[in-house]
Amino acid sequence: MFENRAEARIDLSRLSENIKLLKKTSKTKLLAVVKADAYGHGLVDVAKAAETAGADWLGVALLEEAITLRKNGVRSPVLAWLVPPGSDFQSAVDLDIDIAIADIRTFSEVSRLASKPRIHIEVDTGMSRGGFLDEWEEFLKSDFSKVDIVGIFSHFARADEPLEKQNTDQLNQFKKMVSQLESVGVKPMFKHLSNSAATLVNPDAKFDFVRTGIAMYGLSPDVKTLGDSNELSLKPVMQLRAKLHLVKNVPVGSEVGYGALHVTKNATKLGVVAIGYADGIPRIALNAGVFVNGRKAPIIGRVSMDQFVVDLGSDSLAKSGDWVIIFGDGSRGEYTADDWGAASSSINYEIVTRIGPRVPRIYAPHVY
Numbered sequence: 256m257f258e259n260r261a262e263a264r265i266d267l268s269r270l271s272e273n274i275k276l277l278k279k280t281s282k283t284k285l286l287a288v289v290k291a292d293a294y295g296h297g298l299v300d301v302a303k304a305a306e307t308a309g310a311d312w313l314g315v316a317l318l319e320e321a322i323t324l325r326k327n328g329v330r331s332p333v334l335a336w337l338v339p340p341g342s343d344f345q346s347a348v349d350l351d352i353d354i355a356i357a358d359i360r361t362f363s364e365v366s367r368l369a370s371k372p373r374i375h376i377e378v379d380t381g382m383s384r385g386g387f388l389d390e391w392e393e394f395l396k397s398d399f400s401k402v403d404i405v406g407i408f409s410h411f412a413r414a415d416e417p418l419e420k421q422n423t424d425q426l427n428q429f430k431k432m433v434s435q436l437e438s439v440g441v442k443p444m445f446k447h448l449s450n451s452a453a454t455l456v457n458p459d460a461k462f463d464f465v466r467t468g469i470a471m472y473g474l475s476p477d478v479k480t481l482g483d484s485n486e487l488s489l490k491p492v493m494q495l496r497a498k499l500h501l502v503k504n505v506p507v508g509s510e511v512g513y514g515a516l517h518v519t520k521n522a523t524k525l526g527v528v529a530i531g532y533a534d535g536i537p538r539i540a541l542n543a544g545v546f547v548n549g550r551k552a553p554i555i556g557r558v559s560m561d562q563f564v565v566d567l568g569s570d571s572l573a574k575s576g577d578w579v580i581i582f583g584d585g586s587r588g589e590y591t592a593d594d595w596g597a598a599s600s601s602i603n604y605e606i607v608t609r610i611g612p613r614v615p616r617i618y619a620p621h622v623y
């Protein structure tokens with residue numbers, strides 16, 4: 256029986272605990288956001304586990320992602336919100352997939368289908384990204400008889416900064432646009448606005464369901480403003496580990512990696528870790544590393560495509576073939592996805608979503 260050289264271990268019981276906690280906190284229905292391969296955790300497995308844990312809805316960006324869910328037997332309501340004109344809207348209707356509409360051109364396209372599509376109207380309440388803005392008044396004069404308007408929603412730009420006035424402004428604008436729609440006789444069953452951060456800190460923005468992504472995966476929407484996973488009682492779902500491909504002793508003054516970015520200050524033992532930027536390890540990562548034999552070993556030199564080098568320390572007992580933890584929940588002192596985000600001028604969201612397809616997802620508890 257052979258082993259992988261790297262693996263992302265996905266503990267779905269942690270996902271389930273996070274969902275239960277978020278449902279308890281929000282006291283409303285929950286849409287589990289499973290876009291981008293469930294933030295790198297595996298679309299179908301996560302969607303099914305989320306359904307079992309009590310998620311009422313599933314949400315994705317792409318129509319293709321929604322179609323994959325349906326083709327794999329997922330029966331919950333599914334909303335796809337990044338569906339531009341020219342998309343396969345007929346499949347959306349056939350497979351009972353809800354789609355977001357944010358402009359008149361797309362609305363006209365879906366209004367011409369033989370059977371009524373289920374749509375959610377997306378409104379721009381101040382983020383200036385998705386949603387109706389300049390076309391809103393004209394849109395309100397549309398013929399809505401050819402569609403089934405299930406929902407209206409918007410998205411916060413700064414929910415992770417609860418004291419920012421923009422949150423209140425967006426909430427008020429959302430309420431205003433909802434009543435404008437209602438005043439032309441359209442009363443969608445589902446209004447929704449909150450992402451993870453708003454679910455955790457903004458009780459006024461819950462409406463008919465919350466759309467939780469990052470928190471469901473056990474990660475904080477913003478470590479600085481909201482605290483880390485631990486402080487939020489969330490359990491990180493993914494643990495990333497890889498094998499030491501090689502362990503070797505090197506003398507003082509050894510130049511390490513492309514560009515000789517690092518020169519050893521002492522004789523030491525190096526570990527070559529069998530995972531690289533092609534697998535999603537950020538090439539610019541500094542001040543991160545791995546956890547092996549109960550301690551941290553920092554990255555030295557540049558991350559390569561398939562591998563990177565760590566300084567194990569001259570007294571290390573690590574051997575080639577040993578597993579090292581790249582990130583986990585931090586409970587044993589290992590690096591976290593938050594640490595890797597900080598180490599690469601990024602955020603935990605990007606760290607987990609960018610883990611590439613060469614890294615198998617193993618649905619099993621974390622190991623130490």
Ligand SMILES: *Cc1c(COP(=O)(O)O)cnc(C)c1O
Nearest residue numbers: 288410450451452466467468469
């Ligand atoms: C990604 C996304 C979410 C989830 O955001 P989190 O911060 O991960 O909770 C919710 N709603 C929309 C429209 C999104 O695109």
